[in-house]
Amino acid sequence: MLLKFRLQNYRSVRDIQELTLLSGPDGGFRVPVGGGVLRVSPLCGVFGPTAAGKSTVLRAVSTLRALTTSGSDVHDATQRFEPFQLDPAARLLPTRFEVEFLLDGVRYVYGCAYKRDEIAGEWLHATDRDRRRVWYERDRTGFRCLPESRLEHLAAACEPHTTLLSLGADIEHQWLAPVAAWLRGIRTVRLSPGTRLASGLAHLADRWNEQLTLLVSRADLGVVGVERDLLRLVHTGRSGPVALGDWAESDGTVAWLDLLAALLPMLERGGVLLVDDLDAAVHPDLAAETLRLLRDRDLNPARAQLLFSARTPFGPGTDGLPVLDPEQIWYAAKDTDGATVLGRDPASSQLGPGDLARELWLARQPK
Template sequence: MLLTFRVQNFRSVRDIQELTLLATPPDAGLAAPLIHGATVYVSPLAGVFGANASGKSTVLRALGTLRALAASGSDARDAARRFEPFRLDPASRLLPTRFEAEFLADGVRYVWGCAYKQGEVVAEWLHQYGRDRRAVWYERDRAGVRTLPRVRLEALALAVAADPSTTLLALGADAGHSFLGPVAAVLAAITTVRVAPGTRLVNDLEHLAPRWSDELTLLVSRAGLGIAGVDTAGEAVRLVHDARLGAQALGAYGESDGTIAWLDLLAALLPALDRGGLLIVDDLDAILHPSLAAEALRLLSDPELNPGRAQLVFAARAVPPTIADTQRWYAVKSDGATRLAREPADQGLAPGELAHELWLAKHTPPP
């Protein structure tokens, strides 16, 4: 489970910004027991809201990049090559991008982070926290890699010395390392779900056939979409609709974009409720009806329906009424840089302001 995420010098983010999912017990989050007997409470939801171009998508994209840096060596190399610093400040272009995540893996609390520039990971660290102390598994910079002897990272340390464009954690994941593999798996389970308009161009219903379940049929047929059932007899999934002459099955391109988006979200969400993991959804309300988006949030917030303690970090234009104040974050801009705040900023246009400016421009004679 993700506890805290920090990002610095990435796209529209200049200074360190922190997104936390730690919650205050007992009713604000899901209970997560630690291996040494303590319990932390973690929110299953974090919503990022704000005006257009405020940086909502940047925060979510940063989480996706963190996943790439930890998941595999090839993904990490690709992410490091796509160095995207804050470009409105000349000094920021010379500084590395930094990511850091605090998370739980098998009841143990870890902090992993890295800093990278164009094609080079310049720093990386992995720390484990117990009840009273911190164990430094490894720390890496341009001077070398310092490791905890019992973790046995000598071969991987030599590999990153020869290839500084990847992360030691990603190499550990590739090698199935007994210590690093399970840690990397938590970050590799971060999944980006596409529910924006146009996803039907790449996501047909056929890709859902191997993952179809009775729970998915139930949620689809009860969603007020006019769907009476599902035909999965063939290789493709076809939704059965009520019609004047009886039930009729439609193919994928007979369905609305909203229906396709709801199916894609559910197909990722339902397995996560059982096994856990973090889902990222940008523009949650761009195509989904607010009532459907609210239902997805309710599924995650119910401990009985979410035994795997799955989490969702999403961006949206409007704040759903079902999300708590502590689960709301607002992306606001100051001096061109995005910051995360607990309160919204007044960055909108007054009614008619833009049209008035256009009228003035057209009717004001030149000097």
């Protein structure tokens, strides 16, 4: 499970910013680690106004995944080196990402620093039963690793523009391949209404047909079921049930089904799902009910997690209970230097109701 993510000098982020999914004693899921237990949240929402940097955080997680997947993906990621542009000094510094996660009871910390066509630093640490071990560290000065890891020969073959973790995954190294596989399991869903309904339903038809039928019939969409063979939604009409094609469905329905197509399988196998602008494509009520699926211990046995962005936190659900706990809510805002800052408190808007329209009107008046 994802525990923490840190980023620095990436797009609108200049200084180190951190998201944590660790929960208090009464929140999240109980997850055994070493000789103890951690509380980890299945949800993390980043909220804020337009251009506050919400998408930057999710894109950073996706970029870190690309840096560990394969050589070609690493090359593409470093080619898109995007440091903070509003500070001349930051343009000369590398971008840094670091992620903490749990895998098979071991707590890992993996990090990477890069510039264009260059991996400037890379490190992998592991903590098992309160014993922290540096599996390897790599920078411009050299390479260090545990003697028993036998990574020296692999490091010698690693190109300056390639991460050691991606190379270890390619050769199925017994230590590195599982770590790289967990990072490859991070999936991004781009909700594009009206474009992938058929493939989304096809993906769900065999394994999740009953669950999908239950969800769409309870979502107040006018849908009473799913026609399994032709993969169409069934609506109630004057003369009885009618199966309609994807062209007849609303964009919001299509976007929600697209989200379910990615989410439902992850409830069974686990993993991390990234969704940007969740409330822009999916109705807030449907989005809120989707978040409840992940919070349910019985419906989410594999402890899947969702990291998403939206403009404002969701209000209480139909039962009057909050959809998100306070510790699952983060706010993105710009500081006085134009850099994104993550925090727990919402930033006050600089524009009140009607201010923008009033300023535009005044700007048109003769001087």
